[in-house]
Amino acid sequence: MQKSSFQNKVQSFGRFLSGMVMPNIGAFIAWGLITAFFIPTGWVPNEGLASLVGPMITYMLPLLIAFSGGKLVAGIRGGVVGVVATMGVIVGSDIPMFIGAMIMGPFGGWTIKHVDRAFEGKIKSGFEMLVNNFSAGIMGGVTGSFSLSDYWANCCRTK
Numbered sequence: 054m055q056k057s058s059f060q061n062k063v064q065s066f067g068r069f070l071s072g073m074v075m076p077n078i079g080a081f082i083a084w085g086l087i088t089a090f091f092i093p094t095g096w097v098p099n100e101g102l103a104s105l106v107g108p109m110i111t112y113m114l115p116l117l118i119a120f121s122g123g124k125l126v127a128g129i130r131g132g133v134v135g136v137v138a139t140m141g142v143i144v145g146s147d148i149p150m151f152i153g154a155m156i157m158g159p160f161g162g163w164t165i166k167h168v169d170r171a172f173e174g175k176i177k178s179g180f181e182m183l184v185n186n187f188s189a190g191i192m193g194g195v196t197g198s199f200s201l202s203d204y205w206a207n208c209c210r211t212k
Contacts, residue, residue: 073118073121076121080109080114084106084110087105088106090102114151115151115153116154119155120135122159123136125162127162132162134161136161137197139153139157141157142156142201145201164192
């Protein structure tokens, strides 16, 4: 029996989301082990090592997910732009931004993919690296600034 078109789309979307998370499972395991061992109520409390827990869940894990999402859409440059875009979401919040990373990572990849298409064949030889790096930096800065804007902060805030 053939699957419905809707079911295929849902499964495809699920595979895309898992493609962002699965490559980073090792980092999640490392965070879990560090947390279980070294937090004050852990198995072997250690204040110095426990200080890793907060930055890892706030910055490292969402940025890894964002990089993977951007890379799925537009390769390494997409991952880099996705990470810069996700920093705006992370800085604009006080909770771990996993969903924000799963949105902004691929969005950053999508933006640089379309910028690259617009410049394709129009850059003189020898200037490709310069233009590519500046376009990635500009798009990362724009998407990161946009994701940090007051609109998103007020839109998503619960009172």
